[in-house]
Amino acid sequence: MRRAIVQSIATHIPEAVLTNEELATRFGNWSAGEILAKTGIRERHIAASGECASDLAFAATRKLIENQRLNPSAVDTLLFCTQSPDFLLPTTACILQDRLGLPKSILALDFNLGCSGYVVGLSLAKALIESDQARTVLLLTADTYSKFIHPMDRSVCTLFGDGASASLLVAADDEAKGLQTFLFGTDGKGANQLIIPAGGCRTPRSAETAIAKTDADGNIRTADNIYMNGREIFRFAITTVPKTVTQLMEKSGLAKESVDYLVLHQANRYMMEELTRKMHWPPEKVPMHFDRLGNTVSSTIPFVLQQMITDGRLTPGKKLLLIGFGVGYSWAGCSVVWA
Amino acid sequence: MMARNELVVKLAELFETNPEHLTEEAGPNQITGWDSVAALGVISLMDDAGAGEITTEDAAAFTTIGAILSFAKARGILSD
Numbered sequence: 001m002r003r004a005i006v007q008s009i010a011t012h013i014p015e016a017v018l019t020n021e022e023l024a025t026r027f028g029n030w031s032a033g034e035i036l037a038k039t040g041i042r043e044r045h046i047a048a049s050g051e052c053a054s055d056l057a058f059a060a061t062r063k064l065i066e067n068q069r070l071n072p073s074a075v076d077t078l079l080f081c082t083q084s085p086d087f088l089l090p091t092t093a094c095i096l097q098d099r100l101g102l103p104k105s106i107l108a109l110d111f112n113l114g115c116s117g118y119v120v121g122l123s124l125a126k127a128l129i130e131s132d133q134a135r136t137v138l139l140l141t142a143d144t145y146s147k148f149i150h151p152m153d154r155s156v157c158t159l160f161g162d163g164a165s166a167s168l169l170v171a172a173d174d175e176a177k178g179l180q181t182f183l184f185g186t187d188g189k190g191a192n193q194l195i196i197p198a199g200g201c202r203t204p205r206s207a208e209t210a211i212a213k214t215d216a217d218g219n220i221r222t223a224d225n226i227y228m229n230g231r232e233i234f235r236f237a238i239t240t241v242p243k244t245v246t247q248l249m250e251k252s253g254l255a256k257e258s259v260d261y262l263v264l265h266q267a268n269r270y271m272m273e274e275l276t277r278k279m280h281w282p283p284e285k286v287p288m289h290f291d292r293l294g295n296t297v298s299s300t301i302p303f304v305l306q307q308m309i310t311d312g313r314l315t316p317g318k319k320l321l322l323i324g325f326g327v328g329y330s331w332a333g334c335s336v337v338w339a
Numbered sequence: 340m341m342a343r344n345e346l347v348v349k350l351a352e353l354f355e356t357n358p359e360h361l362t363e364e365a366g367p368n369q370i371t372g373w374d375s376v377a378a379l380g381v382i383s384l385m386d387d388a389g390a391g392e393i394t395t396e397d398a399a400a401f402t403t404i405g406a407i408l409s410f411a412k413a414r415g416i417l418s419d
Contacts, residue, residue, distance in 0.1 A: 190395075232398060
């Protein structure tokens with residue numbers, strides 16, 4: 001049986017950097033050191049005006065094509081995970097197909113997920129490859145949350161950064177390697193806890209939605225901006241992620257000792273340290289890579305994987321669990337034997 | 340299970356303050372160290388203590404020391 005494997009990953013971040021020093025100046029009552037201590041983030045990259053998620057995804061994909069000497073004509077599927085599309089319609093994946101010079105015969109689609117998106121995308125790619133509907137899949141993730149963040153809402157502008165990833169998935173003959181077992185979860189009761197209230201069909205943007213309001217913590221935002229209830233997202237994460245990891249190990253037939261790395265969505269340092277402690281995982285098995293990126297939403301996991309490839313930790317045969325979780329609520333996990 | 344005083348000491352460590360300052364009525368406005376990250380710590384502390392499923396409503400109700408202690412008592416965390 002064919003097995004889908006991740007053959008290569010490339011990433012891209014925009015040029016502009018938002019440092020803790022700049023945020024400390026902006027907010028006044030929070031030093032750069034305190035921001036670092038609370039979040040584990042030193043800086044985040046911010047897309048320029050007019051620079052969209054598709055531009056970041058395009059740049060990541062060009063790097064992948066060049067690194068792999070990939071012939072674009074070999075690609076038969078393009079999956080693009082974003083919550084900041086270029087337009088409401090058409091699908092941004094169609095624009096990327098043309099811009100990347102991919103064949104007109106491909107399947108190209110967007111899917112709207114946040115921090116669970118990469119793992120869900122791997123599942124879609126695996127299903128297409130292993131059912132013989134695709135042979136070479138480009139899985140792209142990109143977001144520019146910065147465009148939705150009010151500059152005076154420190155609850156989110158300290159955390160999120162813009163970025164993109166491109167993963168190339170192909171078929172391999174060795175069933176023991178590649179993408180193995182998946183697990184999913186959805187709880188739409190959490191929809192209002194991380195949301196941009198206006199701008200969709202339910203509540204179109206208007207003069208009223210553009211009115212800035214100050215919350216009890218002093219954060220300023222409009223209904224056109226991202227709202228995140230950090231406390232509630234944390235509650236969701238610490239009650240959901242440990243169970244998901246346990247269920248995934250059971251479903252995969254894996255013991256903790258046999259897993260080389262547990263790669264979690266990189267939300268922020270506090271959440272990752274708390275999850276690691278609660279699940280009793282050795283910290284060296286739970287890689288972190290966000291201090292110069294921030295939370296890049298669906299791109300955090302491929303950023304970690306690429307870093308692990310670069311520093312030599314991720315080699316063929318390594319067993320991984322990947323866990324994405326967040327906005328929706330939506331969560332997904334998978335076991336991987338790196339090929 | 341833990342004694343009420345033990346939980347108060349843990350909360351004081353979390354808020355980086357003296358346990359004596361943790362009156363039943365005290366909340367984020369009275370306790371300087373009760374910031375957004377410490378609020379996450381309260382949820383984590385209750386979870387560690389074996390509170391069971393902590394709902395959205397439970398977490399939203401952690402607004403005073405008294406509310407936290409009442410929750411802990413209702414969930415059988417406190418031994419006295």
